[in-house]
Amino acid sequence: xxFTILASQETVEKTIIALQANNxxxxxxxxxxxxxxxxxxxxxxxxxxxxxxSTTLDTIxxxxxxxxxxxxxxxxxxxxTMDKKTQGxxxxxxxxxxxxxxxxxxxVTEDGKALIASNTGSQLSAYxxxxxxxxxxxxxQKIVKNVDTAIKRIYEYTLPLESERAHKAYGVPGSFVSK
Numbered sequence: 509x510x511f512t513i514l515a516s517q518e519t520v521e522k523t524i525i526a527l528q529a530n531n532x533x534x535x536x537x538x539x540x541x542x543x544x545x546x547x548x549x550x551x552x553x554x555x556x557x558x559x560x561x562s563t564t565l566d567t568i569x570x571x572x573x574x575x576x577x578x579x580x581x582x583x584x585x586x587x588x589t590m591d592k593k594t595q596g597x598x599x600x601x602x603x604x605x606x607x608x609x610x611x612x613x614x615x616v617t618e619d620g621k622a623l624i625a626s627n628t629g630s631q632l633s634a635y636x637x638x639x640x641x642x643x644x645x646x647x648x649q650k651i652v653k654n655v656d657t658a659i660k661r662i663y664e665y666t667l668p669l670e671s672e673r674a675h676k677a678y679g680v681p682g683s684f685v686s687k
Contacts, residue, residue, distance in 0.1 A: 526620030560611030605638035615658035
């Protein structure tokens, strides 16, 4: 199965309707640059923002904008200055409950389900409960028919890519799905 093929306009429209029926606001834009601009227009200047680790956000340079523009209270930037041994609990609170959380998902089903797999689960609390606002940037290549195909996408496509990224970024042998 090729998980890099962009979904058709008809599939995108069907998926947006399904997401909205599941109380997830969804909009379509043509390019990564448009997605970046759309997200930045939604987040107020000075807002507390946690950009989750995301190749999607990195690819459109949204992570860099959040971290380096000075327009936002960048949670990840704060976390990088804190000591995990002495401030670990506060670090968890900051990352788990930001005002705004920006990231992506690993798959979206045509019937409006978003799937996220994680090694540490660090982004999950913000996404599912604690962030006041959650924004996901999702390429149409992530749209799949159903949950079974979404899980297949995670294990057969996303996990090998994430293992490679984690190896380069952290020097670990790879990554795995624990959450």
